[in-house]
Amino acid sequence: MKKNLITLGLVFTMALSLFAAEKPVFNKKTAVVDKGKKSFNSNSAIETVKDMKTGWNLGNTLDAVGSSGLGSEKSWGQPQTSKKMIDALAASGIKTIRIPVSWSNHLIDEKYTIDPEWMKRVKEIVDWAIADGMYVIINSHHDCYDKPSKMPYGKGYYPNNVNFEESSRYLVNVWSQICLAFNNGYDEHLVFETMNEPRLRGTSHEWWFDQNSKECQEAADCLNRLNQVALDTIRASKGNNKKRFVMIPGLQASPDSAFASAFKMPVEKKEGKLILSVHMYSPYKFAMESPGVTEFSKQLASELAYTFKKLNDNFVNKGYAVVIGEYGATNKNNLDARVEWFHAFLKYSRQYGITSCLWDNGVTVVKNNDYNEHFGYFNRREKTWYFPEILEAIKAETK
Helix, strand or coil: CHHHHHHHHHHHHHHHHHHHCCCCCCHHHHHCCCCCCCCCCCCCCHHHHHHHEEECCCCCCCCCCCCHHHHHHHHCCCCCCCHHHHHHHHCCCCCCEHHHHHHHHEEEECCCEECCCHHHHHHHHHHHHCCCCCEEEEEEECCEEECCCCCCCCCEECCHHHHHHHHHHHHHHHHHHHHHCCCCCCCCEEEECCCCCCCCCCCCCCCCCCCCCHHHHHHHHHHHHHHHHHHHHHHCCCCCCCCCEEEECCHHHHHHHHCCCCCCCCCCCCCCCCCEEEEECEEEEEEEEEECCCCCHHHHHHHHHHHHHHHHHCCCHHEEEEEEEECCCCCCCHHHHHHHHHHHHHHHHCCCCCCCEECCCCCCEECCCCCCCCCEEEECCCCCCHHHHHHHHHHHCCC
């Protein structure tokens, strides 16, 4: 009886997501269509993630929402991405590149149609990385609406009931177009990620999950359904996208939200293709908080080890691969301590077969002891690393 109830529950969840997800309405005449053909290997997500080894984020670039059009790539102060830049990353030992992409500022009509020139630009950078033998992750990044009130057309997604229908329409249309541009021409080296840090923006629960909060419970339920909508859309595009590995985040993409019983991975027929997506600037007081602490103590190392073990126990051991889509330690003029932290972080990451992608926003210089968001590692203009010692620590732990 219990098994039957579980089955009925899963069927209901899938039916609910399909009911909510309307058919795409974007202008197909402008869509960028992938006409390639590549085989797709039969490895599981866990096997593939182990092969991804170490990653890096093209942060504050294609995800920038400072403007629309192709100029948005440089609107947050980063240089235009070049093939030489991607080649240099690959040559330095980076095996995976996460390319965060925002889409809401590139819609050109009232049908959620993505600017074809923008799609071509995304495709160009993806192709450079693929040609270098790298794995690539693309997503829907800064598309989480900024407040819980009913959002207007085309502003992205928001995990609450009042915005579920519009969020669903947005995800169906955006992912349908991404899937047209990226399908049979891309094998397992291209990975999709449904959303980036979906959260209750504009509320007191934006960055933390409270299991006793009705607002958080509603958000978790909506996000479960939105993840299912995005995944169903990807699978419906058929071809290699029926087999593509897909990363699934919980609220804020935080480990704590993923550990909560309210979070559910989507349901699909073929197992072994889903990856948990989490972000870890951990422990927070060392890795992100300003001023926080500058020394990486044994206590902090113990906290870090505990979180990794919990990811392994709750997901890897249950058959779900894990990718840490963002990690890093903000510059506090504490290079030696950061090098020690990188060794520990990546040692645990590789111990459990987890791939971690370094967040890089290009900011390095500390002024007036303000350590906030100093996650610059790779000098994109010079194509060198600001802190070679950190790169060596990364390479040493991810062989």
